Amino acid sequence: MLLKVKALQLIAGRPIAIIHEDTAKWLNLHVGERVRIKRYDKKQEIVAPIDIAGSGTLLDREEIALSQEIVQELKLRNKEIVDINPALRPLSVDYIKKKLHGEALTFTEIFTIVSDIVNNKLTEAEVAYFVSGVYLNGMNFEEITSLTKSMVKTGHQLNFHKKIVIDKHSIGGVEGNRTTPIVVSIIGAAIDELGLNAIFPKTSSRAITSAAGTADVIETIAKVEFSIDEIKNIVNKTNACLVWGGSLGLAPADDKIIQVERLLFLDPEAQLIASILSKKLAVNATHVLLDISYGKGAKMPNIVAAKKLKEKFEKVATNLGLALRVTLTDGSQPVGNGIGPALEMQDIIKVLRQDPSRPLDLENRALYLASELLSFVLNISKEEASKTCKAILESAKAFNKFEQIITAQKGSLSKLEEKLALGKFKCDIFSERPGTITEISNKKMSKIARMAGSPADNGAGIFLYKHVGEPVKKDEKLFTIFAETKEKLSYAKKIADRIKPVLVK
Amino acid sequence: MLLKVKALQLIAGRPIAIIHEDTAKWLNLHVGERVRIKRYDKKQEIVAPIDIAGSGTLLDREEIALSQEIVQELKLRNKEIVDINPALRPLSVDYIKKKLHGEALTFTEIFTIVSDIVNNKLTEAEVAYFVSGVYLNGMNFEEITSLTKSMVKTGHQLNFHKKIVIDKHSIGGVEGNRTTPIVVSIIGAAIDELGLNAIFPKTSSRAITSAAGTADVIETIAKVEFSIDEIKNIVNKTNACLVWGGSLGLAPADDKIIQVERLLFLDPEAQLIASILSKKLAVNATHVLLDISYGKGAKMPNIVAAKKLKEKFEKVATNLGLALRVTLTDGSQPVGNGIGPALEMQDIIKVLRQDPSRPLDLENRALYLASELLSFVLNISKEEASKTCKAILESAKAFNKFEQIITAQKGSLSKLEEKLALGKFKCDIFSERPGTITEISNKKMSKIARMAGSPADNGAGIFLYKHVGEPVKKDEKLFTIFAETKEKLSYAKKIADRIKPVLVK
Known part of the structure; x- marks a missing residue:
C-alpha cells in the first residue's frame, strides 16, 4: 500500500510508524503489529511496529507518520511515497x-x-x-563466540591496515580510575620512540552510572565525536586517539541490548564478554589489554570472581583468535583525587606533567597497565617494559603525545583554567573522629558526584584528599564537593551526610 | 511543569506522552524515561514513558501530546492544562x-x-x-494465590449479592467446542425451574488463536459488549448472561500480561491459573466448573498433564476459598460440525432446538458439563443431575432460556438465515482414499478457518462431516470450507491441501 510520509521529527527511541485507523482496518493490522516500510522505488526496507491515529487529528488517510529513526535510515523526505506491507513475525x-x-x-x-x-x-x-x-x-563458549562475531558482523568496522593495533579496556566500577588517557599517551609515545608499525585507536564510552566516562573527561578539552574517516585521519597523524565510540556503529547490537538490560540493571556475563570483545574485533585489534578490577564495590566483588571472569575472557578470545592479556587490579576504592569530568582531567594532566601534587595511585596504575601492554606487544620482560614506560612519562614525551592527540581532536591545552574550572559552589566534608580510613565506597562517591551534577556539569564532582589506610584527625577535610548550582550542592551535601562514603575507625 | 494537552487520538496500545525537545531538556529527560501526568486541579495521575518531538512539527513548546489511553483515563480535553513531573523508577x-x-x-x-x-x-x-x-x-502456591488476589484487587468487580454465583471455564484449544451457551441455557433454565437463589453471569473472551471464541459466536445474533450496570440488568432479568468480559476491567492486569506473553507464545502455568481464577473471583463466583481438555493438539497434551494441572488448580482454589470442580475431557479432535462464528451458532441452535441433524458430540459434552455443575451446586448425585439437565434440554426449556438471554442482550432469533448466512464462496474437501478417520487436527482446522476469514468474517469457517473413528469412502466429503471472498477461499483451500488436517488410514 502506498502512503505519503509525514515526517514528525518524533524521537521515539525505536522505529514507530503511525498509520490512520482506516489504513489499519484495510490492512487488518492491530497496534503493535509490524509493517515493512520502503521507498516505493528502493530496495532497502525497515520493519516497525505500528501505532494508530484516529480520524481528523494527526494524519490524513493517505499519510503515514514515521519516527526520526526510520526517516533517517531510509533517507526519506516529507511527502515522499512509501510502500508499506504487513511484516511476518521474525524467525x-x-x-x-x-x-x-x-x-x-x-x-x-x-x-x-x-x-x-x-x-x-x-x-x-x-x-x-x-x-x-x-x-x-x-551461554556456552561457542555461543559467546557466535554472539561476539555476530555483533561485529552486524556493525561497522574500523580497518587501519596496520600490523599492530593496540587496545585496552577496564571492567571497573572504580571511581576516578581514569588511566586510559595516560596509558594511550605513554604507549603512543613509545610507538614513535621505537618506530613501531603500530597504532592505539582507543574508543571509549560516556558515563552511564559512574560520575564520568573517559569520553566525558576528554570532552572537557577536545572533541570526542568524529566520523570513521575523521578518526582514521587523527590516527594517521598521531598513531592514537581518545574518541567516543558511541556513534560509530561498532557492534551496534550491543548498545540496543544494553538499553534493555539497563531497565533491570542486568548484565549477563555472556553479554559482558561479547560486548567488550566485539568492540575490539571491530577495530581489528591485535593486542588487547583487559584490566579487571575487584574488591568491595567494584564490578567483581573479589579476586576469585575476577579470576573466573579472566579465564572465560581468555577462552573466548582464543576461540576468536584475538590476542588478549588480562590484568587484575584492586578496585576497592576510588583512584586519584578527582571524581567528575574536570576534576579527573586535572588529575590526568598533573600526572602527565609530573606535577609534584599529582595523584600517585593513578600514576602507578597507569604505568602498570602501560608496562603490561608494552611487554605484551614487544614480547619483552615486564621490567624492561616498565623502565621504558617510566622514562617516557618522566621525560614529558607522554605529555607531548597527549597534547598532539588533543590537538588532532580539535582541542588544546591552552586556557585550561577556564575549561577545567570547578563548580562555583563547594563544601568540605570533615572527619567526625580521629582514626584511620578503612573504606571509601565507589558507589556512594558516584552517587554524591552525580547528585552534584556529574557528568553533565563539567565542573561538578568530588576532590578526595585521602585514601584507605591514611590517618585522619578529627575535623580534618576528607573531601570537597563541587557543584554548578546551589541546589545541586545542597542535594549532594545532604546525601553525603546521610550515606557517609568514607569510614574512619 | 504545566503543559497544554494536544489530544492526538493516538492509539499506541500503551500510554505515551510526547513532549517538545525543549521541555525534555528542561526536565533533563530522555526518550523512554517516565513522567507523572495529572490534571493541574486533580489528584489522579498516570505514569507514561516519553517520546520527544522536534521543533516546528508536531508540537509547540508549551504542548504535550498524549495517547488515547491517557486522555481517556484522566478524562482530559484538548487544550486542558496538565502538570507533568519526572517519575521515579518504580519499586x-x-x-x-x-x-x-x-x-x-x-x-x-x-x-x-x-x-x-x-x-x-x-x-x-x-x-x-x-x-x-x-x-x-x-511460582509456588502462595505466590499464585497472591498473584490471583492481586489481579482481582486491581480491577473492577461484579457483585450481584446472590447466594449462589455459578461460573464455568474451559481450557481447551479444541475447535468448535462451543458448550458454554448450551450449558448456560440449561443451568439458567434449571435455576428458574428449581427456584434457586442463583445466577450464571458468564463472561467470555473473543478468539485469539482459534477460529472463534464464545463472544464471537454470540455476537452473530446479539450484542456482547455491555457496561457493568447493563450486565447487572440482564442478569436480574434472566439469571444469566453470555457477554464479552474484555472491556469490563475484571482483572485487567491479566490482559496486559497476556499481551506481552503472546509475543513469544508463552503461557506460564502460574499465570494461566491466576488468569482464570481471578476472573471467577472478580464476579464473586461461588461454584466454578473448570473443564480441562487433553489429547493431541489440545492445550494439555495428555491425561497425566491434565491431572497435574487439575491438582494445582484445586490447591490454589482452596487457598483462595473458592469452590471449584474440575472435569477432564477428551480434546483430541474438533467438537460439533461447525468451526467459525456462524457455523458454531448453527450447531448451538440445532442442539437447543433438538434438531435431528444436531451434532451429538457437542450435545453430550454440554450435557455432561451442565450435569457436573448442577450436581456440584445442589450437592446431588450426578445421575440425578444428569436426568434433570436432559429433561430441561429435551423440553425446550433450555431453548427458551437461551432466547430470553439473547433478547435481553438486544438480539433475537428471528432472521437467523440472514444473520447466520455462510460465506458465498465454498469448496469441498474429499477423502483421497477409503478407510477410517484416525485423526483430525484442531490446530490445522483453526489455521484453515482463520485463513478463510474466521473470526472476523462471520460466515467464514468449516463444516466438518465426519469425526474420528468414522469410516469414509474414497472421494467422500470430509469437510467444506466457507469464505466471504474468493481470495480467502483460495488461500484456505491451498493451505488445506498442503497441511491435510484429516488423516484417513
Whole structure:
C-alpha cells in the first residue's frame, strides 16, 4: 500500500510508524503489529511496529507518520511515497524462545537474533526475553563466540591496515580510575620512540552510572565525536586517539541490548564478554589489554570472581583468535583525587606533567597497565617494559603525545583554567573522629558526584584528599564537593551526610 | 511543569506522552524515561514513558501530546492544562529482578508489580522480564494465590449479592467446542425451574488463536459488549448472561500480561491459573466448573498433564476459598460440525432446538458439563443431575432460556438465515482414499478457518462431516470450507491441501 510520509521529527527511541485507523482496518493490522516500510522505488526496507491515529487529528488517510529513526535510515523526505506491507513475525522470535528454554543456539540462530535487533525487527519486550534467556541460562563458549562475531558482523568496522593495533579496556566500577588517557599517551609515545608499525585507536564510552566516562573527561578539552574517516585521519597523524565510540556503529547490537538490560540493571556475563570483545574485533585489534578490577564495590566483588571472569575472557578470545592479556587490579576504592569530568582531567594532566601534587595511585596504575601492554606487544620482560614506560612519562614525551592527540581532536591545552574550572559552589566534608580510613565506597562517591551534577556539569564532582589506610584527625577535610548550582550542592551535601562514603575507625 | 494537552487520538496500545525537545531538556529527560501526568486541579495521575518531538512539527513548546489511553483515563480535553513531573523508577522493578533470580515473592511485592502493570508504570520490556521470571522459575502456591488476589484487587468487580454465583471455564484449544451457551441455557433454565437463589453471569473472551471464541459466536445474533450496570440488568432479568468480559476491567492486569506473553507464545502455568481464577473471583463466583481438555493438539497434551494441572488448580482454589470442580475431557479432535462464528451458532441452535441433524458430540459434552455443575451446586448425585439437565434440554426449556438471554442482550432469533448466512464462496474437501478417520487436527482446522476469514468474517469457517473413528469412502466429503471472498477461499483451500488436517488410514 502506498502512503505519503509525514515526517514528525518524533524521537521515539525505536522505529514507530503511525498509520490512520482506516489504513489499519484495510490492512487488518492491530497496534503493535509490524509493517515493512520502503521507498516505493528502493530496495532497502525497515520493519516497525505500528501505532494508530484516529480520524481528523494527526494524519490524513493517505499519510503515514514515521519516527526520526526510520526517516533517517531510509533517507526519506516529507511527502515522499512509501510502500508499506504487513511484516511476518521474525524467525528470531522462535530462537529467543529456544534460548529461554535453556537450549544452546547455533551461530546462524544467534546471528539472526543479533541482526534482527540491529535492524529493529524486534520489540524491546522481545529483546528483554532474549536477555532473560541469556541471563538465566547462560551461554556456552561457542555461543559467546557466535554472539561476539555476530555483533561485529552486524556493525561497522574500523580497518587501519596496520600490523599492530593496540587496545585496552577496564571492567571497573572504580571511581576516578581514569588511566586510559595516560596509558594511550605513554604507549603512543613509545610507538614513535621505537618506530613501531603500530597504532592505539582507543574508543571509549560516556558515563552511564559512574560520575564520568573517559569520553566525558576528554570532552572537557577536545572533541570526542568524529566520523570513521575523521578518526582514521587523527590516527594517521598521531598513531592514537581518545574518541567516543558511541556513534560509530561498532557492534551496534550491543548498545540496543544494553538499553534493555539497563531497565533491570542486568548484565549477563555472556553479554559482558561479547560486548567488550566485539568492540575490539571491530577495530581489528591485535593486542588487547583487559584490566579487571575487584574488591568491595567494584564490578567483581573479589579476586576469585575476577579470576573466573579472566579465564572465560581468555577462552573466548582464543576461540576468536584475538590476542588478549588480562590484568587484575584492586578496585576497592576510588583512584586519584578527582571524581567528575574536570576534576579527573586535572588529575590526568598533573600526572602527565609530573606535577609534584599529582595523584600517585593513578600514576602507578597507569604505568602498570602501560608496562603490561608494552611487554605484551614487544614480547619483552615486564621490567624492561616498565623502565621504558617510566622514562617516557618522566621525560614529558607522554605529555607531548597527549597534547598532539588533543590537538588532532580539535582541542588544546591552552586556557585550561577556564575549561577545567570547578563548580562555583563547594563544601568540605570533615572527619567526625580521629582514626584511620578503612573504606571509601565507589558507589556512594558516584552517587554524591552525580547528585552534584556529574557528568553533565563539567565542573561538578568530588576532590578526595585521602585514601584507605591514611590517618585522619578529627575535623580534618576528607573531601570537597563541587557543584554548578546551589541546589545541586545542597542535594549532594545532604546525601553525603546521610550515606557517609568514607569510614574512619 | 504545566503543559497544554494536544489530544492526538493516538492509539499506541500503551500510554505515551510526547513532549517538545525543549521541555525534555528542561526536565533533563530522555526518550523512554517516565513522567507523572495529572490534571493541574486533580489528584489522579498516570505514569507514561516519553517520546520527544522536534521543533516546528508536531508540537509547540508549551504542548504535550498524549495517547488515547491517557486522555481517556484522566478524562482530559484538548487544550486542558496538565502538570507533568519526572517519575521515579518504580519499586516493582526490583521485585521483578528478584523473581528473575528465582526468589519467591511476597504478597506485597506481587501486588506492587500487578498494580504497576495496571497503572501502566511498567514498560512492555519490564513486563517481559516478569513473565520470563515466572515462566522459568515458576511460582509456588502462595505466590499464585497472591498473584490471583492481586489481579482481582486491581480491577473492577461484579457483585450481584446472590447466594449462589455459578461460573464455568474451559481450557481447551479444541475447535468448535462451543458448550458454554448450551450449558448456560440449561443451568439458567434449571435455576428458574428449581427456584434457586442463583445466577450464571458468564463472561467470555473473543478468539485469539482459534477460529472463534464464545463472544464471537454470540455476537452473530446479539450484542456482547455491555457496561457493568447493563450486565447487572440482564442478569436480574434472566439469571444469566453470555457477554464479552474484555472491556469490563475484571482483572485487567491479566490482559496486559497476556499481551506481552503472546509475543513469544508463552503461557506460564502460574499465570494461566491466576488468569482464570481471578476472573471467577472478580464476579464473586461461588461454584466454578473448570473443564480441562487433553489429547493431541489440545492445550494439555495428555491425561497425566491434565491431572497435574487439575491438582494445582484445586490447591490454589482452596487457598483462595473458592469452590471449584474440575472435569477432564477428551480434546483430541474438533467438537460439533461447525468451526467459525456462524457455523458454531448453527450447531448451538440445532442442539437447543433438538434438531435431528444436531451434532451429538457437542450435545453430550454440554450435557455432561451442565450435569457436573448442577450436581456440584445442589450437592446431588450426578445421575440425578444428569436426568434433570436432559429433561430441561429435551423440553425446550433450555431453548427458551437461551432466547430470553439473547433478547435481553438486544438480539433475537428471528432472521437467523440472514444473520447466520455462510460465506458465498465454498469448496469441498474429499477423502483421497477409503478407510477410517484416525485423526483430525484442531490446530490445522483453526489455521484453515482463520485463513478463510474466521473470526472476523462471520460466515467464514468449516463444516466438518465426519469425526474420528468414522469410516469414509474414497472421494467422500470430509469437510467444506466457507469464505466471504474468493481470495480467502483460495488461500484456505491451498493451505488445506498442503497441511491435510484429516488423516484417513
